[in-house]
Amino acid sequence: MNKADAAELSQTKRMGRILVLLEKTYPEAQCSLDYQTPFQLLVATILSAQCTDKRVNQVTPELFSRFQTIQAVAAARISEVERIIRSTGFYKNKAKAIVGAAKKLIADHGGGVPKTLEELVKLPGVGRKTANVVLGNAFGVPGLVVDTHVGRLCRRMGFTKFQDPEKVEAAMEKIVPRSKWSEFSHLLIFHGRESCSARRPLCKECCVSRYCPKVGVIAAHSPKEEE
Ligand code: SF4
Numbered sequence: 001m002n003k004a005d006a007a008e009l010s011q012t013k014r015m016g017r018i019l020v021l022l023e024k025t026y027p028e029a030q031c032s033l034d035y036q037t038p039f040q041l042l043v044a045t046i047l048s049a050q051c052t053d054k055r056v057n058q059v060t061p062e063l064f065s066r067f068q069t070i071q072a073v074a075a076a077r078i079s080e081v082e083r084i085i086r087s088t089g090f091y092k093n094k095a096k097a098i099v100g101a102a103k104k105l106i107a108d109h110g111g112g113v114p115k116t117l118e119e120l121v122k123l124p125g126v127g128r129k130t131a132n133v134v135l136g137n138a139f140g141v142p143g144l145v146v147d148t149h150v151g152r153l154c155r156r157m158g159f160t161k162f163q164d165p166e167k168v169e170a171a172m173e174k175i176v177p178r179s180k181w182s183e184f185s186h187l188l189i190f191h192g193r194e195s196c197s198a199r200r201p202l203c204k205e206c207c208v209s210r211y212c213p214k215v216g217v218i219a220a221h222s223p224k225e226e227e
Contacts, residue, residue, distance in 0.1 A: 009211075011159060012175045018157065018208045019180060022187040025207045026194075029186040031137045034060060038113040038138035039070050039105070042123075045130040046097050051088040059085050070111050073102035097125020115139050128166060136182030144169050144176065145185035149192035156196065158213040 009017070022029075032053040035041040043063070047056045063084045067073045073081075081095040088094065101123040105111060113134065114120055120131035132143030146154075146165040154160050160171040176184045192198075195206045201217050203209055 014211050015159065015175045018211050019176070019184065019187065021207045021211075022191055023183075026187055026190040029183070029190040031133065031186065032189075033057065033133075035138075036064070038134060039073075039102075040064055041138045042101065042113055042120075042126070042130065042134050043073070043098050045133045046101070046125045047085055047088045047094055049094070049130075050090060055088055059088055070102045070105050073099060074106050076102075094125065100124035101126065113138070115141060117143070128169065132169075132182075132185075136185070142178050142181040143185075144172055144181040146172070147185075147189070149198075150185055150188045152198060153188045153192055153196055156201065156212065156215050156217055157208070158215050 031041075033041060033044040033048060034057045035044050040060070044056050044060055047059065063081070066080070066084065067076050076099055078095050078099055081098060082091050085091050085094055085098075104123055105113060108122075109119070115135065117128065117131045117135060120126055120134060121128060129145055129147055132145045134143075135141040136143035136145065146169045151163070151165055151168050154168050154172060155162075159175065160168050162168050162171060172184070173181070191208075195202045201214070203212070203214055203217065206212065
């Protein structure tokens with residue numbers, strides 16, 4: 001298939017072909033945060049804001065072993081949580097959010113993690129991104145996560161022009177099958193890491209190159225590379 005053929009595909013069909021190729025390339029794509037329970041995933045996702053999953057996975061073993069239940073987190077001294085999570089950045093806000101979320105889960109949800117987006121986003125430190133991570137990975141409820149990397153790839157691939165993650169999420173929900181919402185985010189995050197980084201997209205060897213208009217990155221490549 002040449003580029004002209006790819007351009008004629010509907011957005012939904014083009015997305016379908018891209019997903020097939022990404023699934024083949026990244027069969028291991030899944031949530032890279034370590035967790036055992038929905039609450040631990042909620043905490044790890046709060047910690048992952050402006051931080052790599054790798055770094056989060058370095059601090060959560062101590063955090064989860066020191067505070068083993070939601071009740072223990074709710075009763076924790078903020079300074080103790082801050083000390084453990086310090087290296088993830090923004091640790092004061094994150095510690096406050098984690099302890100605050102645990103308290104609210106006890107007060108409003110009987111000490112459990114709710115399974116709806118509407119309830120999750122009412123917890124301190126939890127936005128749509130975090131809520132969708134928890135829904136998709138801990139509960140198997142389709143959740144389309146749009147972080148910086150997913151947003152960048154959706155724009156480069158010509159599926160949206162929006163910068164606002166919520167608008168990107170709504171646009172993608174129209175062209176990605178609902179059953180693949182959670183997987184979609186993992187695949188794009190893996191692809192962003194391996195091929196389509198912010199600074200240096202490797203279009204020449206990219207597995208979806210033939211279906212990608214490379215919006216905003218063409219100038220970074222030589223004309224020869226684009227042939
Ligand atoms: S072709 Fe280039 S811009 Fe498109 S997804 Fe691949 S690396 Fe990213």
